[in-house]
Amino acid sequence: GAGVSQSPSNKVTEKGKDVELRCDPISGHTALYWYRQSLGQGLEFLIYFQGNSAPDKSGLPSDRFSAERTGGSVSTLTIQRTQQEDSAVYLCASSLVPGGTYTFGSGTRLTVV
Amino acid sequence: AQTVTQSQPEMSVQEAETVTLSCTYDTSESNYYLFWYKQPPSRQMILVIRQEAYKQQNATENRFSVNFQKAAKSFSLKISDSQLGDTAMYFCAFMKLSAGGTSYGKLTFGQGTILTVHP
Numbered sequence: 001g002a003g004v005s006q007s008p009s010n011k012v013t014e015k016g017k018d019v020e021l022r023c024d025p026i027s028g029h030t031a032l033y034w035y036r037q038s039l040g041q042g043l044e045f046l047i048y049f050q051g052n053s054a055p056d057k058s059g060l061p062s063d064r065f066s067a068e069r070t071g072g073s074v075s076t077l078t079i080q081r082t083q084q085e086d087s088a089v090y091l092c093a094s095s096l097v098p099g100g101t102y103t104f105g106s107g108t109r110l111t112v113v
Numbered sequence: 114a115q116t117v118t119q120s121q122p123e124m125s126v127q128e129a130e131t132v133t134l135s136c137t138y139d140t141s142e143s144n145y146y147l148f149w150y151k152q153p154p155s156r157q158m159i160l161v162i163r164q165e166a167y168k169q170q171n172a173t174e175n176r177f178s179v180n181f182q183k184a185a186k187s188f189s190l191k192i193s194d195s196q197l198g199d200t201a202m203y204f205c206a207f208m209k210l211s212a213g214g215t216s217y218g219k220l221t222f223g224q225g226t227i228l229t230v231h232p
Contacts, residue, residue, distance in 0.1 A: 031218055042117075042204060042222035043158075056219065089156060098217040099208070104158040 004105035006092050012111045013082055021077040021108045025094030032075050034067060037089040050098055082112045115140045115207050119223035126195045127231050134190045134226050136205030144210040149190045153201040195230045202227050
């Protein structure tokens with residue numbers, strides 16, 4: 001596609017439920033990144049994909065968080081047993097090559113009630 | 114580990130005036146990139162300007178320019194002739210490069226500065 005697409009745009013979920021956030025990167029972009037932006041805060045790195053593998057997942061805050069990427073394209077970030085502190089905007093970005101210019105999506109705003 | 118600090122939570126400027134946003138960073142690396150990103154209410158992060166640490170010349174991009182002081186680890190953004198469309202949150206970010214000049218591209222961000230341009 002022309003840009004990085006994220007869905008849903010907004011998600012409200014009850015505490016304890018699982019959620020899946022989707023990122024569709026620019027076609028051909030090999031590198032994909034997930035970041036989290038808590039209210040009024042900067043962006044916090046979560047995970048990096050090169051193709052379908054994740055050489056760096058050091059930013060995932062707990063084992064409730066997982067992510068996968070399939071076909072070198074779409075990525076899904078899954079949060080199990082959501083907690084209120086998981087409320088944030090989750091941003092995805094892709095680049096043609098690692099270290100290249102990022103293109104960001106518009107993010108998913110997750111609210112846990 | 115790298116840290117990026119933006120000490121101005123909010124700034125405001127009159128349309129057509131000039132404003133400078135501050136950023137300092139801490140790193141032991143000698144080879145890196147620095148960035149300024151803009152985040153309007155649409156949430157999508159937009160690259161404003163990039164500076165390679167090995168370049169002494171300050172990067173410029175139309176009305177946007179930086180003052181890169183490597184020894185002081187300072188990287189400020191100057192916006193000239195401010196426009197209403199410049200209203201947004203601005204983030205300073207750091208990308209470490211390997212000795213070979215490559216990187217897998219992980220960015221470390223500051224906390225952001227909300228800029229409001231008044232008519």
